[in-house]
Amino acid sequence: MESTKQKIVNAILVRVYDKGETETDFEELIALCDTAGYHTVATLSQHRDRPDHTFYIGTGKVQELKQAALSLDAGTVVMDNEISPAQLNNLEKELQIPVIDRATLILEIFAQHATSNEGKLQVELAQKKHSLPRVLGQGMILSRTGGGGGGGGGARRGAGEQQLELDRRTIREEIRELERKIEKLSDAHRLRRNRRNKSEMQSVCIVGYTNVGKSTLMNFLTKANVLEENKLFATLDPVSRKFWLAPHKEFILTDTVGFISKLPHEFIEAFKSTLEETADADLILLVCDGADERIVEKMKVVHEVLDGIGAGSIPYIVVYNKCDLLSVSDIPEQGISVSAKTGSGVEELKQRICEKLFGERLSW
Ligand SMILES: Nc1nc2c(ncn2[C@@H]2O[C@H](COP(=O)(O)OP(=O)(O)OP(=O)(O)O)[C@@H](O)[C@H]2O)c(=O)[nH]1
Ligand SMILES: [Mg+2]
Numbered sequence: 438m439e440s441t442k443q444k445i446v447n448a449i450l451v452r453v454y455d456k457g458e459t460e461t462d463f464e465e466l467i468a469l470c471d472t473a474g475y476h477t478v479a480t481l482s483q484h485r486d487r488p489d490h491t492f493y494i495g496t497g498k499v500q501e502l503k504q505a506a507l508s509l510d511a512g513t514v515v516m517d518n519e520i521s522p523a524q525l526n527n528l529e530k531e532l533q534i535p536v537i538d539r540a541t542l543i544l545e546i547f548a549q550h551a552t553s554n555e556g557k558l559q560v561e562l563a564q565k566k567h568s569l570p571r572v573l574g575q576g577m578i579l580s581r582t583g584g585g586g587g588g589g590g591g592a593r594r595g596a597g598e599q600q601l602e603l604d605r606r607t608i609r610e611e612i613r614e615l616e617r618k619i620e621k622l623s624d625a626h627r628l629r630r631n632r633r634n635k636s637e638m639q640s641v642c643i644v645g646y647t648n649v650g651k652s653t654l655m656n657f658l659t660k661a662n663v664l665e666e667n668k669l670f671a672t673l674d675p676v677s678r679k680f681w682l683a684p685h686k687e688f689i690l691t692d693t694v695g696f697i698s699k700l701p702h703e704f705i706e707a708f709k710s711t712l713e714e715t716a717d718a719d720l721i722l723l724v725c726d727g728a729d730e731r732i733v734e735k736m737k738v739v740h741e742v743l744d745g746i747g748a749g750s751i752p753y754i755v756v757y758n759k760c761d762l763l764s765v766s767d768i769p770e771q772g773i774s775v776s777a778k779t780g781s782g783v784e785e786l787k788q789r790i791c792e793k794l795f796g797e798r799l800s801w
Contacts (some may be wrong), residue, residue, distance in 0.1 A: 446476035446512035449505055452482045453494055453518050465697075466517055466539070468648075472669045473545045478509040488665045491518040491527050503532055515542055519699075522571045527760070530551045540567055540701035546670050547704070553674040555622045555710070560673075562615040563707035565608055623710035639688040639794050642715045645724035646735040646745065647695030650758040653777035654724060656691035658787075663692050670695055675711055682787060686795050691718070696742045698734070705745060720793050722786075727757030727774060736769050749760050754789050 450466050463480045466558050469478050483498050493516070502514065514528070516535045528536045533791055544567060569680050607683075643651045652663040652672050661679040677691040693715055694708065698771050706714065715721070715792040723739060725732055738756075755772030757764065759778050775782030791799050 439567050445474060445476045447478045447504065447510055448515050449509065449511045450477055450497075450515045450517065451494060452504065452516075453488060454484045455481065456484065458484070462786070466515065468669055469539070469542050469546065469697075470515060473542055473549070475513065475542075478511055479505050481505070488518070488520070488524070491519065491524065492531065493524040493528070493669045499528070499531055500797065506534055513537060514617045515539070525571065528750075539699055540703070543670075543697065543701055547673060550670055550673045551612045553617070553618065556674045557709045558619050559711065560614055562612065562619060562699065563703040565612050565615065566703040566706065567701060569605065569608050569612070572601065585716035594789065619707075619710065621714070624765050626710050630651075639719040640691065640714075640717065641680070641688050641720045641722060641794070642693055642718040643722045643724055644693055644715055644739065644748075644753075645695060645756075646726070646739055647697050649695070649724050649726040649729075649735075650777045651695065651758055652692050654722070654756070654758060654775070654783075655690065657777045657780060657783060659690055663694070665739075669677070669697070675714055677714075682791050682795075683799055686791060686799070688790075688794055691715075696739050698738045700738075700742060705742075712746045712748075715743075716751075718744050718748065718751055719734070720790065721748065721751050723753045723772075724756045724758050725772070726759050726769070728759045728762035730765055732765055733767075733769050752793055754786070754793065756786060765796045 439499055446499065448470050450463055450470065452458060452463070452466075460482065463477070463769075467477045467480075471689045481498065481502060483494055485545075486789070489495050494502070505511065506514065511534060512530060513534055516525070516528075516536060516538050518538070519540070520528075520538060523537050525538070542558065544564050548557075548564065550558045584600070643655055645651050647669045647672075650665075653665045655661050655663050655676065655678075656665060659680055661676055661678045663676050672692060673694050675691050677689050679681050679687060680690045681687050691714055692731065693710060723736075725736055729735065755770050757768060757772050757774045758777050760774040760781060761776040764774070773782060775786050777783070788798050791797065
């Protein structure tokens with residue numbers, strides 16, 4: 438899929454570290470920006486004991502950021518931290534360019550990549566939920582510009598507040614409508630799953646951090662033709678295929694949306710029905726990128742998300758993918774090395790799946 442990209446916007450990325458927090462590079466955030474269509478022109482970080490009340494970053498840094506934005510023609514600032522709607526608004530006012538947070542960035546990517554009707558509705562719901570508390574900012578801008586000039590204006594502020602309440606109410610209604618539509622679709626999912634349960638076909642879900650090669654593995658195993666791309670969140674809509682191991686040894690294999698650290702919590706709520714598919718699985722293929730130095734922390738994120746969606750106790754097989762590349766030396770858990778690209782290790786993976794699902798190995 439080629440997303441219809443707008444004009445590339447220059448972005449400056451900002452991160453604040455807590456006291457004692459170790460610094461990490463901006464690689465993942467830059468990749469997220471790149472996927473969303475932003476070009477990173479600078480990164481800026483700061484250690485603080487506690488966030489600045491007004492701007493989150495210190496006032497000196499705000500001025501530094503303002504200068505950098507001007508000289509580098511930046512059209513947006515991306516904050517890696519969770520900053521309050523008021524702080525976001527204060528920053529935007531000071532910098533005179535939009536400021537977005539990590540969650541908004543991820544949701545923008547989801548919006549670009551959603552293809553199915555359900556996927557689009559889920560993303561729209563997540564975006565609306567994320568924007569609801571942030572309407573505060575826009576409302577303040579509305580009342581400010583509506584007022585024209587400083588001072589006084591109690592009545593004008595009142596009008597701004599009324600508008601704000603109206604905006605919020607509209608969004609809340611839209612949220613309820615979206616939830617209704619999604620609920621209807623989830624009913625259809627449940628029906629399908631129940632039918633599948635009746636047919637006693639077991640379900641295996643491919644799960645893992647984004648960009649580890651889940652879809653490539655799905656395609657290698659089933660020729661499902663799912664889009665594989667060196668981009669984050671290439672897959673949003675789950676794709677399922679029947680997989681035949683041997684006579685009477687069939688199961689349903691599903692490729693799912695990737696996880697990422699600091700996944701917007703609105704995502705989990707909005708993608709509930711998609712994630713239920715994983716929570717209902719009989720077996721999880723927990724795919725990791727065996728050549729990624731961040732493997733330990735990414736695996737931790739995947740376990741946390743699985744716990745969070747109620748899939749923490751489902752049996753799983755760790756699949757260290759990309760074994761055609763140089764593997765990292767210390768792998769966190771026992772697993773099986775494969776290359777979804779070359780097919781190396783895949784036969785052994787099938788054997789393990791057979792053992793886990795049917796209690797025996799295949800006799801070839
Ligand atoms: N070298 C190598 N590259 C691989 C392998 N498997 C996947 N890739 C590459 O890794 C990138 C991501 O692959 P995908 O299959 O799209 O990854 P994914 O986990 O489905 O990613 P999302 O859907 O975005 O979460 C692509 O550029 C693939 O070509 C492998 O075994 N070896
Ligand atoms: Mg994928």
